[in-house]
Amino acid sequence: MDFTVIANNFSYFMVGAWPNGPLGGAALTVILSVISAIAAAVIGFILGIALAMTRGAWHTGLLLFLGFFRAIPVIMLIFWMYFLLPILLDINVPGTGTVVVALSLIGGSYLAHSVHAGIRSLSVGQWQAGAALGLTRRQVLWSIILPQALPIMVPSFINQWVSLIKDTSLAYVIGVGELSFVATQVSNREMVFPTEIFLFVALLYFAFCSLLEFGANRLALRYR
Amino acid sequence: MKKLRIASLLTLALLSTLAHADRLDDIKKAGVLRVAAFDSNPPFGFVDAQSKQITGLDVDYAKELAAKLKVKLELVPTNPANRIPLLTANKVDIVLANFTITEERAKQVNFSIPYFASGQQFIAKKGTLTSPDQIGKLRIGVDKGTTNEIVLREKFPTATLVAYDDTPFAFTALRNGNVQAVTQDGPKLIALLANAPDKDKYEIPPFSVSDDLIGAGIAKGETRLTEFVNQTLRELESSGKAQKIYDAWFGPATKTPLKRIFKIGDK
């Protein structure tokens, strides 16, 4: 194996054509991941709480909505949003935006169920006790339920964020210049080094995901 | 008769302007021309190792178009399969990516007059493919979303096709022995081979199974933009610039010397 191909293209792997072109490569992967992770967490919280607080038709509707995003393959959702939504709804989202929206909807749908499960894992007695103290449902949720439910949800969030980082690689199918895309570009040009290039790229993703896992677990321990 | 045609053209142009804002005006207003180009297919469109920018024959034409419009050029990297969706979803204004003109495609997008001609050929390990009769028995790598794929399926229904996202992927599969031949336009294959570090192992048998004309793809119904592209292409030929662009990528001094058999306006 010959890893000079990595050294020769190192800056392209890291930042793409930047500063003489758009930012790409590993840097874009990190940016896409961070924005999607935050958006997925927000969506997950809002919809998870909504799941816990709604009954009847609203609840069912919400479940169907979440079910759709949990059932569709990421690659299909990205195709739909990038190529077909502009024609159906006449809105035009650039590639990076498409990836962020698709990943946060899917990640958010999974997280909504985790948030819901976390809230439900607490006994009904807590709600009743809060109500007995004269608190509204919202107050009980904020000051009694969520603080206890949060630690339960932490592992799901970390898992989902790791998935998000990995799924940014699918931006490759619509030509967004993140790490996987620039890797295939270099591999296509150099032709005979796919082994070295994909090993190196796998290692980079491994570093990102492991760092996140390690760091988030440390933080979670400290604040427990 | 001629008057009538001009009148109907004018009406058409007027109608399409009324129906929706004209793309040519949109481009001028935005100050940006969005062109989809290949990023892994030298010498048509590829990322240059030094400049890290997409360059190539198609890109040179894109630059001329943007220069004439006096707008900025924005290149969107594409693989073969994404070319038509990029146009229909209004992600780009023009596709300049070795885009073969076909009747079927012309129902979905507008084509400019051709600016390049090529034929569908094959690349294989030396000695495996000598005549078209053998094609039906082979596993052949193609690119998703190309006419090569459709032609092959029609003419050699017994061949096994494996479709990849882009030509270099297919070539890697050939190198690994997963397919026995790869089919693409001749000039693209010649450049592929010229850039391969192990080029002496492969050959491009001297036969082709179709003749293709390459044009610029433009969103359906954008008559004015299409006319603008046609006009510019003709001017590039008459001023000798088209020849210069050709020589820069296929001229005698290049890695891929190839005689110019087609001039803009021939067909």
Place this chain on the structure above:
Amino acid sequence: MTVFGELLAPKYLVWLIQGFGVTVVLAALASLAATALGFVLCLGRLARSRWLAWPVAGYLSLFRNTPLLIQLFFWYFGSTALMSEGLLEWLNTPHQLDMVVFGIKWPPFEYLAGFVGLTLYTSAFIAEEFRAGVGGVPAGQVTAAAALGMTRYQIWRHIVMPQAIRIAMPPLLGQYMNTLKNSSLTMAIGLAELSYASRQVETETFKTFQAFGIATLLYIGSIVLIETTGQWLQHRRKLIGAPL
């Protein structure tokens, strides 16, 4: 582009159905193999010897923390550099499978790579689900069983495993659904499954909405089927206490 236009010709529907068949078979085989491998990995991960537990932990973290797409690219395009010429040629030539039952043909390399890639990736997740299942069995039960004089093997076989598998069942179903969805990535290495078929149909017909719409419906339909089956099984188990 017409949004829907005429219906797809039957020929193209057949392509999509065939692609769906490949998707289902690939996902099922990979799920089966990944469950077996994941179970073994889980045992290895829980082994007392660190010579076993640590390498397995490394495997789990490596395969869980890298994108499947990159793993597939590696197995299909990259792994060949690590093989001898002879092995590569052997893999690429059709062999008569010795135990030919249904006249199965030797799969082309993209099927082998897709299956191996999907299996190894999924096995890491399944191993962790099994491990969580084992962790869910109260420690007191193990102590109690030991106090009753049961051997380590007996405790595993009769106390821990049955409960662990029951605990792990719902998340395992989730992993099988992921496998079905993840199999869509194998289109990048030329494996003719459902997503690949939808792109082929699009190439020939330009009916993007129908091609992707039908494929999407097939994916969602099969996921829903797995999910409701799982819920029905769970429900039945709760109702009559039947083993899963």
